[in-house]
Amino acid sequence: MVTGKGGTGKSTVAAALALALATRGKHVLLCEVEGRQGIARMFDVDPLPYAERRLATGLPAPGDAGGGVVHALHIDPESALLEYLSMYYKLGPAGRALDRFGVVEFATTIAPGVRDVLLTGKVYEATKRNARNKGAIEYDAVVLDAPPTGRITQFLGVTNELAGLAKVGPIKTQSDSVTRLLRSDRTAVHLVTLLEEMPVQETIDGITDLRAHDLPVGGVVVNMVRPRELGAEDLRAVRAGTIDASTVAADLERAGLEANDALVAGLLTEARDHAERRALEDEQRDVVAGLDRPTYELPRLASGIDLGALYELAGSLREQGLP
Structure with missing residues (x-):
């Protein structure tokens, strides 16, 4: 059931x-x-x-x-x-x-x-x-x-x-x-x-x-x-606000994209929201793990x-x- x-x-x-x-x-x-x-x-x-x-x-x-x-x-x-x-x-x-x-x-x-x-x-x-x-x-x-x-x-x-x-x-x-x-x-x-x-x-x-x-x-x-779009280290850096905007801009240009200020700022905002969401999910995952029941995850x-x-x-x- x-x-x-x-x-x-x-x-x-x-x-x-x-x-x-x-x-x-x-x-x-x-x-x-x-x-x-x-x-x-x-x-x-x-x-x-x-x-x-x-x-x-x-x-x-x-x-x-x-x-x-x-x-x-x-x-x-x-x-x-x-x-x-x-x-x-x-x-x-x-x-x-x-x-x-x-x-x-x-x-x-x-x-x-x-x-x-x-x-x-x-x-x-x-x-x-x-x-x-x-x-x-x-x-x-x-x-x-x-x-x-x-x-x-x-x-x-x-x-x-x-x-x-x-x-x-x-x-x-x-x-x-x-x-x-x-x-x-x-x-x-x-x-x-x-x-x-x-x-x-x-x-x-x-x-x-x-x-x-x-x-x-x-x-x-x-x-x-x-899905985990960012690794644990990157998530911690995003939450701490230590991601350098110039580094993001350089990565975008390396990928062949125009790195204007608006795009970089938008990506940093999205990353921060994602990192906060992941932190909340990890807290709830720990709660589920403590239920002493087999746990399965679906994407x-x-x-x-x-x-x-x-x-x-x-x-x-x-x-x-x-x-």
């Missing part, structure tokens, strides 16, 4: 993680539950239905026999409830009739926690398939683009809460099963952050909450890391996120050992 503060790129990391798994020959299901159709936009396909759809093949790494396949699933609570009613109560067409009358929407809106139970229940079902599930794809791994860190423990812990309301029956059985899976060593909740104070603090809070609810914390993915890609960029990020994750 991949979570993070809004704006940190958790959906991108989830997609890259799914592709990284596929490069290891794994058959992967990439799920989303927030209704934003982010997976479809990243992979440049039509909006995903409530059905598993083949998205991409993992490019085999050197020495691998071949890549696996990434399928995607957009899980919405209404469709999940209809499937649930069909599986456990054999309603079939009657369930669809309830949907037409708005009963399904009413149930998932008014009943506390029902939405999240249905969403996590569908993910659980995808992890339990075997040869007896005729026609269903067996997956080696499931990657969930989960809700943000501010809601992740509520989302993952709601099955346990609902089980307290339902003492017997299929709801109780499903809730107990999902809770066992979420708290097992088969699950890892990875957190995505930026090297900024607020996302890092939310990551710290998220780890604390996950541990308090006995949910397994995976690694921390530092996303959109800026900021100037060209934006498309399928090619996802493959690039997947390769970077794999090189760093995730997964």
Whole structure:
């Protein structure tokens, strides 16, 4: 499961993680539950239905026999409830009739926690398939683009809460099963952050909450890391204001550029801003390093996120050992 503060790129990391798994020959299901159709936009396909759809093949790494396949699933609570009613109560067409009358929407809106139970229940079902599930794809791994860190423990812990309301029956059985899976060593909740104070603090809070609810914390993915344009010595000199303007002008002329005062002053200002930004990022990197969790870094890609960029990020994750 991949979570993070809004704006940190958790959906991108989830997609890259799914592709990284596929490069290891794994058959992967990439799920989303927030209704934003982010997976479809990243992979440049039509909006995903409530059905598993083949998205991409993992490019085999050197020495691998071949890549696996990434399928995607957009899980919405209404469709999940209809499937649930069909599986456990054999309603079939009657369930669809309830949907037409708005009963399904009413149930998932008014009943506390029902939405999240249905969403996590569908993910659980995808992890339990075997040869007896005729026609269903067996997956080696499931990657969930989960809700943000501010809601992740509520989302993952709601099955346990609902089980307290339902003492017997299929709801109780499903809730107990999902809770066992979420708290097992088969699950890892990875957190995505930026090297900024607020996302890092939310990551710290998220780890604390996950541990308090006995949910397994995976690694921390530092996303959109800026390239190091200047070395450490140059950064210190820029911050100290000891860079000689005449030296910069000479370097420009050596490169065949006209070194006027305005250009030199502008470059020094840009360098100072960059150096200050790097100093702040290094402070936050030290904080992340102290979280006692595996840490991975992904670069900021100037060209934006498309399928090619996802493959690039997947390769970077794999090189760093995730997964």
